[in-house]
Amino acid sequence: MPIRIQTADFDLGAEVAALRAGQKGIGAVCSFVGTVRDINQGERIGGMELEHYPGMTEKALEDIVAQARARFSIIDALVIHRVGPLKPLDQIVLVAVTSAHRGESFAACEFIMDYLKSEAPFWKKEDTPGGARWVDARVEDDKALAKWGIASANAAQGKPSA
Amino acid sequence: MNIQLRFFASVREALGTSQEAVVLPETVRTVGEVRAFLRERGGIWAEVLGEGRALRMAFNQQMTGPDTPIAEGGEVAFFPPVTGG
Numbered sequence: 001m002p003i004r005i006q007t008a009d010f011d012l013g014a015e016v017a018a019l020r021a022g023q024k025g026i027g028a029v030c031s032f033v034g035t036v037r038d039i040n041q042g043e044r045i046g047g048m049e050l051e052h053y054p055g056m057t058e059k060a061l062e063d064i065v066a067q068a069r070a071r072f073s074i075i076d077a078l079v080i081h082r083v084g085p086l087k088p089l090d091q092i093v094l095v096a097v098t099s100a101h102r103g104e105s106f107a108a109c110e111f112i113m114d115y116l117k118s119e120a121p122f123w124k125k126e127d128t129p130g131g132a133r134w135v136d137a138r139v140e141d142d143k144a145l146a147k148w149g150i151a152s153a154n155a156a157q158g159k160p161s162a
Numbered sequence: 163m164n165i166q167l168r169f170f171a172s173v174r175e176a177l178g179t180s181q182e183a184v185v186l187p188e189t190v191r192t193v194g195e196v197r198a199f200l201r202e203r204g205g206i207w208a209e210v211l212g213e214g215r216a217l218r219m220a221f222n223q224q225m226t227g228p229d230t231p232i233a234e235g236g237e238v239a240f241f242p243p244v245t246g247g
Binding site: 034050051052053055056059060081092093113116117118119120121122123124125134135136137138153154155 | 168170171172216218220223224225239241242243244245246247
């Protein structure tokens, strides 16, 4: 279960091809790509900086993929998350899951993303016309995780401290 | 007890530091007690680590609650709610 944190961009086609290579038991591949929008909470976004907690990030993502494997009958999973400066249109995150049948890869892909949004130590700082600001955690992200029966205290704690 | 402190994102910026080696008194035994101990420094520390503030904590790179015991040589991290993806 490859996990990668990198500043460089990624190629969805090449990554999926590598994930499938030689795996004749795979009948389904589901992938999600998160990208940078140019607008958030009504403000123009010129770019953003993604910070993370080296060491803990990798452990958290490995734990998330392990939980997905325990819940769903998947063959393999790949998570790539970029850090550093990003611009609108840039790719941020890739989750790709392979399985024998489509249902398991659809579900596991969504599960991994929902979990990542609330539990993996990444933080976005956006450039807006009014200056740089840290992005607030969204209550909707905790709700997305709750639908899998997992409680998160992420956004539920309130606003970030600065 | 010797502990390594780590701070990230808005917490790091507000405190003006990303890490610090600290020697804790014997009375400080949990992650929550580390937070309270640092608050006693006053000023920005009392503000950023205040009970009402949205703050997540990790011990040895695992997200955790305030009651988790700390251990010699461990790493305690404080940061805002996460916003990746």
